Amino acid sequence: GNSVTQMEGPVTLSEEAFLTINCTYTATGYPSLFWYVQYPGEGLQLLLKATKADDKGSNKGFEATYRKETTSFHLEKGSVQVSDSAVYFCALTPFQGAQKLVFGQGTRLTINP
Amino acid sequence: EADIYQTPRYLVIGTGKKITLECSQTMGHDKMYWYQQDPGMELHLIHYSYGVNSTEKGDLSSESTVSRIRTEHFPLTLESARPSHTSQYLCASSEHRGDIYEQYFGPGTRLTVT
Secondary structure (H helix, E strand, C coil): CCEEEECCCCEEEECCCCEEECEEEECCCCCEEEEEEECCCCCEEEEEEECCCCCEEEECCEEEECECCCCECCEEECCCCHHHCEEEEEEEECCCCCCCCEECCCEEEEEEC | CCCEEEECCEEEECCCCCEEEEEEECCCCCEEEEEEECCCCCEEEEEEEEECCEEEECCCCCCCEECCCECCECCEEECCCCHHHCEEEEEEEEEEECCEEEEEECCCEEEEEC
């Protein structure tokens, strides 16, 4: 089947620290991969995406590379800010054109000043 | 940018009441979704629709029902609310961009059943 496993949280870092949130997936087809972010009291926003192996998605200083050999899509940011505090979800659609997302369990990130 | 609206944002209601959570989008998207988000943050798809008069149950069984009479409107109804229905409900719609469908989420309705 199709599934996404994320790094257990919560994660607490100091401002300007380096961030990695691990995400691995299982898929029967050739999935597209996503990171969504949920700020307090809000819905989810698409942060970045990658549709094929070795693609790198990037946005707002965050990056993730689609690694087919390790079935991973780890989220990274070189220097986090307090405003990055949120819940981060890794997700996939199992094949191109698929319309339903499969989400990981979410990782809560808190950045302290 | 997609505009998707949910009302109410917060609702506290007693057991046995009938409630309807509203979801509207102004982008003309055919595909819409309802998710239930538990306190542990995990998201579960409970309903989806691929167009007017099309509704399907999602991966998590839910006592709620949905309707899709108009493209822009996808309300969710609970006939008799129970404390076990206490949760955050997120509505989303999606559009085809390149070779993938991107989902856009509303701000959510936080439901508490007492």
